[in-house]
Amino acid sequence: MTAVAQLAPWHRDFPGMLAGSVYAVAPGGRASAAAAMRDAGIGIHVDVMAEDEGLPAGVGRRELADVASAAGPARLDVHLIGSPAFVDCALPEVLAHAPAKVFLPWAAFTEERAAAVRDAGASAWIALWQEWDGTGAPEWPAAPDGVLVMLIEPGTRDRCRTERLAVASACAHRVPVIVDGGVTKDIAPLCVTAGVESMVVGRALLSGPADGEGV
Template sequence: MRYPTLNPAILAEIARHPGATLAGSIYAVAEADRLATAEHLVHASLWIHADVIMDDLTHWGVDLSLVRTLSERGIGPLDVHVIAPELDGLISEICAQKVNRITFPFESCPDLDAVADIARRIRSSGAAAWLAVAPGTDFAEVRPCFETIDGLLVMLIEPGSTGAADPALAARAGQTGPGLPSGVDGGVDAANLGACLSAGASYVVSGRALLSSSSSAAAGSPGSASSTPTGRTPKGR
């Protein structure tokens, strides 16, 4: 494959914010190119963000076999973002791998105790436990979880949608307090990245906008972990 050229404007903006971490969403490239793209991201000292998505009983997004391959080969740092209506089985499968971070959706947890329990399971596997929050969720509902998680991922588009990012939602990244890191995901590009970082995000996920020359980007594949070409939306709480 021809390696994607990483968007220089995004790299430059990240460089202007010491302490900020950039991850490339490998779901934004064709399936056949994801392993090589992950290796390319690591060579560029970036994180790999891999969306593992399950709708009913069907796996899509980044395949679990690729997560296993990345883990076995020590390719990382790797953040696995689970997007599914039911988390138990997927969390167990991913916890069995050696990954750096597992991000799971608040909307798929029945209550706050479930959030805490999943976070404990993730940490017991050696990974950090991050919680993703969708745009339509009342942020006040999420605040009680801050003491039980390792970080918060603010979604700028609804999981399962392909709409434009709402940069105003990035303000949530600055509302976690000094002890809890936060990030943004969903339609992040060179135009809105600066606002996201200024709002307080220290972790940024970008897909198509970062991987600007990939063959799949030219074909119009999704640009972030939560944007899907199918229009299927995981069920929420």
């Protein structure tokens, strides 16, 4: 099976609107999956998570370097999932790989950290779970370049909570929005209707039939 054959063919229906989460791929295959997505014009999304607030889980340090190399310039986005202390520990190494976007947890999103991200040439996005319900005006802890609206709880695997697309839509009237969590071929059109800029997709993109099958 070639690297391109890892991608579900429905990705062609959303050109320029998808980022594939390499966390959905088994360790050892993530760099090749990133290369396949790069060649297909799909962004590469990496989750770097705290494990007991020590070494990163999700995509590890060595693997992050391999994925970044395979992704190429301006194709890599990184979501840091953990405490502010973990973010401070992991952020310098993440920025060394020149990501296009860095998603910081709401609790860790400060002017200082956002400035560090921007100074490295990336845009600073805030990850939103349940910190704002979409009503009234959001009280950002600092001004973000965009919002990553989580459709499932960060760091977990769950069904997409499509009711949270109302929050995504409310955000989209203010700043660029990306959604992440359980997005599938059937849910993607609902995300587009909500006004999102892009969608992070995991198993539904990387565990589908081989490219060219069922088309």
